[in-house]
Amino acid sequence: MEKAINSIIRSLNQAGATAPEWLHLLPSGEFKGVDGRGPYAAPDMDALIALFEKEGVKLAVDENHSTDLAGKQGHSSPARGWIVALQKLDDGLYGRVEWTPEGERMVSSREYGFLSPVFHHSVAKPFKICRMLRVSLTNDPNLNVLKSLHSQRENAMLEELRKALGLPETADEAAVMVAVKAAHAAQAVVATNQTATAALMSRIAEAAGVASDTAPDVLVTAIQSRGKATAAEAENAELKTQLVSMQSQLTTLATTTAQGKAQSAIDTAIEAGKVIPALRDHMIARHMKNPTEVETELKVMPSLNAGGLGGRTLPDNGGTMTAEDDKVMAMMGMDPTAYAATAKALHGKGN
Numbered sequence: 001m002e003k004a005i006n007s008i009i010r011s012l013n014q015a016g017a018t019a020p021e022w023l024h025l026l027p028s029g030e031f032k033g034v035d036g037r038g039p040y041a042a043p044d045m046d047a048l049i050a051l052f053e054k055e056g057v058k059l060a061v062d063e064n065h066s067t068d069l070a071g072k073q074g075h076s077s078p079a080r081g082w083i084v085a086l087q088k089l090d091d092g093l094y095g096r097v098e099w100t101p102e103g104e105r106m107v108s109s110r111e112y113g114f115l116s117p118v119f120h121h122s123v124a125k126p127f128k129i130c131r132m133l134r135v136s137l138t139n140d141p142n143l144n145v146l147k148s149l150h151s152q153r154e155n156a157m158l159e160e161l162r163k164a165l166g167l168p169e170t171a172d173e174a175a176v177m178v179a180v181k182a183a184h185a186a187q188a189v190v191a192t193n194q195t196a197t198a199a200l201m202s203r204i205a206e207a208a209g210v211a212s213d214t215a216p217d218v219l220v221t222a223i224q225s226r227g228k229a230t231a232a233e234a235e236n237a238e239l240k241t242q243l244v245s246m247q248s249q250l251t252t253l254a255t256t257t258a259q260g261k262a263q264s265a266i267d268t269a270i271e272a273g274k275v276i277p278a279l280r281d282h283m284i285a286r287h288m289k290n291p292t293e294v295e296t297e298l299k300v301m302p303s304l305n306a307g308g309l310g311g312r313t314l315p316d317n318g319g320t321m322t323a324e325d326d327k328v329m330a331m332m333g334m335d336p337t338a339y340a341a342t343a344k345a346l347h348g349k350g351n
Helices: 002-017 045-055 101-108 149-165 173-208 216-233 237-271 277-289 291-300 323-332 336-348
Strands: 022-027 059-063 081-089 092-099 114-121 129-138
Touching: 022 081, 022 114, 022 129, 045 081, 045 092, 045 129, 059 092, 081 129, 092 101, 092 129, 101 129, 149 173, 173 216, 173 237, 237 277, 237 291, 277 291
Parallel strands: 059 129
Antiparallel strands: 022 092, 059 081, 081 092, 114 129
16 A cells, blocks of 8 residues: 555656646537637548648647747748647547647746647638647637646546556546545554554564564574573573563564555445445455455445445345346355345435
């Protein structure tokens, strides 16, 4: 879990420090400019992409239409990036941009917030867009139907979080936040246990007469040797008692640590709808015995949240359980009668 948290932190830093990779160039439907220009027909995105790929020419990303204004008067109009690929999404046409260092700096520092596309179109209304030419960074956009650069950066950050947390692409902001909180709580438990373990190991090392940073396996050998010597001498009952107490503390600490990890994993699974609350203690006990086996099962378990049991319709009275039901019961270790009763209760509530 600590690795997951560190991955999230790296993803946040990366998403927050760079400009977006994909730019929203055109909306998917009919649109018009704020200044009244238009209307423009819904773009034929497949045709625009095919023409772009056929011509094989990168599209410039400039500032405030400098290519069309300053450049045509002989002034400098450098590109701040280059569109190297186009793709069609539900909300419009997107372009993948390779930023120049200065362009990335401008966007990541929020000097510009919006985009203004330049394109060829037909002469009859509604105007049909024939070719994409370029796109400009601007703070005074004529098309307010395009996503801002800032919102695109936030979307990129959300996508990085989904990847770091192992969530599906369909996970919304609320689901991502739940996963982040669960990961943070798990890391806090691990950190607390690690601190307690380090302090205890230091005291044990001192009692065993070895350095405080002695490796655990070496420390165990030292304790065993010390205990054998003490038992043979039969002269230091106090040290023998102390060694027994230390062994008990180590056992208790190991159990507490395993229980904390198990509780965090099962509570997260319950919140995700993969384990019913009534099985919490049972699943925690299983996790403490074999965490790898239980966490492998949890990854493939369907969610009980939306649409009943994973969106399946419960069999009518007298019907039989499905193969998927059998799989879930096997993974959870549930009695078929208890499973059917729980499923029926959940189905009746519309869960």
